[in-house]
Amino acid sequence: MLPPLQDEIRAGNHPCLTFPTNTLIGSQTWLPSICLPAGFCQGIPVGLELLVQPYREANLFRLGYGFEQTTKYRRPPVFD
Structure with a gap:
């Protein structure tokens, strides 16, 4: 799933519990967590x-x- 656009966030289309992120479980449970690069x-x-x-x-x-x-x-980011 692609991240939401800024206009979608400003319009309130993604409240906290439905916001498409992979960090919600760790932050809500206070369990130790780490985010790792997993492709593109x-x-x-x-x-x-x-x-x-x-x-x-x-x-x-x-x-x-x-x-x-x-x-x-x-991978390191590529800047134009």
Whole structure:
């Protein structure tokens, strides 16, 4: 799903719980989380959010690092 346009946000078409984002679960549950690059959709970067149980941040960093090293989705931005 592509991110909403600014006009859609200003018009109130996306209230908090239906806003298309991958960070809602982590922020609402207060669980440790990390967002990782997960590829592209029509040229726009897509992220994946991983969550772990409280006080398991070391596992989160290991999982995140392993995911990034395995997938190689991370790319520097291209500026015109």
